[in-house]
Amino acid sequence: MSTAIAALRGRRLRHVELDDHAAIIRMLANRYHDLAALHTQAICRLHAMLANLTPGGILGPLTTVRAARLLAGIHPSDGVVAERKHQTQGLLDDVTRLHHALAEVKARIIVAVAASKTSVTEVYGVGPLGAAIIIGHTGDIGRFASRDHFASYNATAPIEASSGPTKRHRLNQRGNRQLNHAIHIAAITQIRNDTPGRAYYQRKLDEGKSKKEAPPGLETQDQRRGVPPTRPRRHPLTTGPGGQPGATLTSSATGITP
Numbered sequence: 442m443s444t445a446i447a448a449l450r451g452r453r454l455r456h457v458e459l460d461d462h463a464a465i466i467r468m469l470a471n472r473y474h475d476l477a478a479l480h481t482q483a484i485c486r487l488h489a490m491l492a493n494l495t496p497g498g499i500l501g502p503l504t505t506v507r508a509a510r511l512l513a514g515i516h517p518s519d520g521v522v523a524e525r526k527h528q529t530q531g532l533l534d535d536v537t538r539l540h541h542a543l544a545e546v547k548a549r550i551i552v553a554v555a556a557s558k559t560s561v562t563e564v565y566g567v568g569p570l571g572a573a574i575i576i577g578h579t580g581d582i583g584r585f586a587s588r589d590h591f592a593s594y595n596a597t598a599p600i601e602a603s604s605g606p607t608k609r610h611r612l613n614q615r616g617n618r619q620l621n622h623a624i625h626i627a628a629i630t631q632i633r634n635d636t637p638g639r640a641y642y643q644r645k646l647d648e649g650k651s652k653k654e655a656p657p658g659l660e661t662q663d664q665r666r667g668v669p670p671t672r673p674r675r676h677p678l679t680t681g682p683g684g685q686p687g688a689t690l691t692s693s694a695t696g697i698t699p
Contacts, residue, residue: 461581462556462557463577463579463581464580466573467577467578468577469546469553470550470570470578470619473543473573480540483536486532487503487532487533487535487536490528490529494511494515494525494529499511508536509533547569550569550570550573551569553573554572554573555569557576559576561576564627565627565631566626566627566630567623571626574620575623578620579595595616595617595624596616596617596620596621597621599612599613600612
């Protein structure tokens, strides 16, 4: 009964629609996110187990090839060392398997993003992985009443934290964290390169903003320029700062070193 009353009185109710291409991209993005977490966990455990088996620990970067070589050089002297070596070999197998799984999902993401005909990758700092997160977790942009509602959803809208005459804002820890991370990566990429985004960041610093306050402002500008369309003809996307794709969201989790 309550649902029926809300449906009668609601003015901005969404129509129930079948899942579209954005749903596929979201599933792929979530799969990549989950695999990356498992991959990082397996790497950390592998490093810890190898450190227990190697006198003095392990120095320098750790790769699957080096891990296999170190493991092959370990000759168990008792049952405890033998069991540690056995478990370490299992962790190494897990890391290798997850690494290949990440590469396979990433390849499918690249194909899916290209098939969506989105222009969100034209924003400097947004690659296929970032685009997959933005498109998948945004869905139909028409469900947001305004760009301010979208900023609240992706947590780029700062929260006021003024005290007396001092006007300041703090980072918004709410909203969709994966979507916020993708926008944050794009902003940081622009700051580190010669782009209009870097000029905007420097201008905010000159105005007295702190280094923590300036990036969220750039993220807000990015999300306003780069609202991803799930239906390009109905919701065209303007080109973001830089006018070209930049770095992807390929984190260190896709490598052997966490």
